[in-house]
Amino acid sequence: MSAARVCHFKLVLLGDTAVGKSCLVVRFVRDEFFEFQEPTIGAAFLTQSVATGAATVKFEIWDTAGQERYRSLAPMYYRGAAAAIVVYDITNKDSFNGAKSWVKELQRRGDPNAVIALAGNKADLQSKRKIDYQEAQQYAEENGIMHIETSAKNDTNVKSLFHEIGTYGLSIKAHISGGVAQKLPSHAPQSDREAFPLIPCVPTRVDVFLA
């Protein structure tokens, strides 16, 4: 672990209101074991790290307001995002249509290298299902995006959703960093945090000299 790199991914949550965006991410963040609790802004901005094979991905998760009247503000949120999770509710047809429009907007106006994942939430409510898995899967394949059904309530697929995004995002990043001009977020945040080349020694306390 100590030898792994840390990559920072800005991840934006999109989707209509009441599809469980926040529940999904809160489930992800609060359930995981993590060494320290970073400052958060309510449940609207959270961070969580996922260890993948190549590196540790630290997600900086941006929640967005789902109400229709805030729709026009979304570009300010997904600007520079390395990944986006578009959430819909499998029991709600409208939310799936909303998700489609989010995907379309991201593909048109977002970072072309961003990872887009379509997450069908509330998979525990099978009896009320309105969106077939196959239908969403087919849509995702047509649009070249990831698709997974999750349940924040039962903690189904939540971890693997983020893990997949992290792995896929890393592979994309490795691919595009080979010379293609990069956009705003692409260079700065990817540091090897643990390699602190300027610091050679294990320090010692110095109270004695200050006493």
Next chain:
Amino acid sequence: MAPTPEETLALLMDPLIRHPISRHSFAPSHTVAGAVCHGCGQRIVALRDHRCLLCGVAAHRRCLYALSEKCKTDASLKCTSDGSHIPPAEPPSGRLDATSSPAAVLNVAVKQPLDRLWRSATRAADTKPPAAAPAPAPAPVARLREAAARLSLSGLEAPRRPRWDPDDALPPEPAPAPAPTPLPPSATPDTAAFARLRAAARRFREESDAGSELRLRVAKAAVGGMAAGAVVGGAVAGPAGAALGAKAAQIVGAGLVLGSPAATGAVVGGALGIHAAATAAGGRGARAAAVNRAARTVGGATAEPFAAAAAAARAAHAEAPWPPARAAERAAATLRDVAGLDAQARAFANFALEADPATAKVWAALDDLYKVRRADARGDAVADARFWARETAIDVEALRFAVADDDGAPIVAATDALVAEATYIHAFTALVRRNRDADATLERVLAARGGAGEGAARSVRRGAAALAKIGAGRDAHAKLRALVFCLEALGDSDEGPLVTADVLLPRAVACVAEAKVPHLRAELAYVDAFARDDVLLGAEGYALTTLSCALDVLADGDDSGEQPVLDLGGESWPAPPAPPPASPLGGEEWPEPS
């Protein structure tokens, strides 16, 4: 490859750093055979001695201080070399990376930019070349250092210090200016040096106003200084030293850009202090302590930069003959006298030395400290020191991007913050003008809307109080902190189960209405323009985005009819009348969608 302490000390003993009085440049070396000490005339029997890199004479370490004292009266003991036989160091390659040696980093990042800066400055400032100079003019950097060193080492009253040894010979105070000087003779050499520095700084400022290329150069010089400080400090004292060194060197850049002779003097004085403290202190702990204190003094430049740095340098020089622990004690006592920095220095040193950069713990620690700072916004010296530590750690992080990255763009990004500090008034004024219409519109909307006053929710009032501090920040990241505090207050879930963006945004709108910050559009535009990209990916960026959105919402007049504070957005909860669960994960009663 991390530098060893020896390498670092060798760097500290850079031949261009000459003792301001003796003119020697002593560096540790191995005794060859039967060398005679230049200071006391006796044979050196220890395995290690100090040799002047310029003229080659050897001396006991314990004699270095006495030697400099003797040099005040006996010019024959002084170094006569002009240093011209030392070839200028060349970078091993044009680029630096994480594996570059500290010497290469120092050379590429510091010496060369400083050389260029000095040359460009002296072209303007040096209307009268030093015709009467007895020796060839020393290298530009040496002149810069020398001039500033003399500034900081003479003409100032040093505070009284406790005497630790009845036999010690404290330098007379104020120390007299060295008699021979390669600088042009004038009535008072200090004035000449002062004027020279000021002219140089003024020229930098003018040129950096005039052209972006020069601005960039100044910026790079500043980051170069950071690199030097971090390399030196990091090797000597671990993370604390790196941070402090970076801060010290950052002030060099600021001093140059601002044209503030005090800042410049402080830096060079501080650098001398670090240099001498590290030389004097033997053990790692003592060395770390000495460096910490010296650099902390430089960092205290806000209050009495000149005096503090001069005192630090003087104190550190005075430590040379004593054993490390005693030297450190003495330095501590000096600093206590100088600036009352005891509590801060102690807190800072302990904090920094506990920090382990190899793990994320350091960031956790820093964040904890950040919270400490937040809990006690002012007045607590410990919190203040810790807060400052976080700042410097961020600087060092930025520096690491700069050194490790290939294309150099992050260097510019990191230094922009430094340059922004110097250009703040200009840039902000311009943005206020540019956003005048938008700000006027906003003010009209806010006036029509009116704040909720006492009726506002607690989180909104607290957020508004935090937001009101945005104007006090003098750079983008200080302003960003105000925004983050604001959003953290707004995100407080005291009043509701879970503050999602659906809740946060209306609260932000209410907060803006409550705070009524003047020029808020301009403030946010400034942050957006000058904050580092990597910072804007995190909570800081989220805060900025949310508040920008809140302004847009207000401008659109689109928050009508809603009770923003009470609007919980209905994320996945049933209709508002039903009390939402304490946490969506907390209980069994996962709400069914209606």
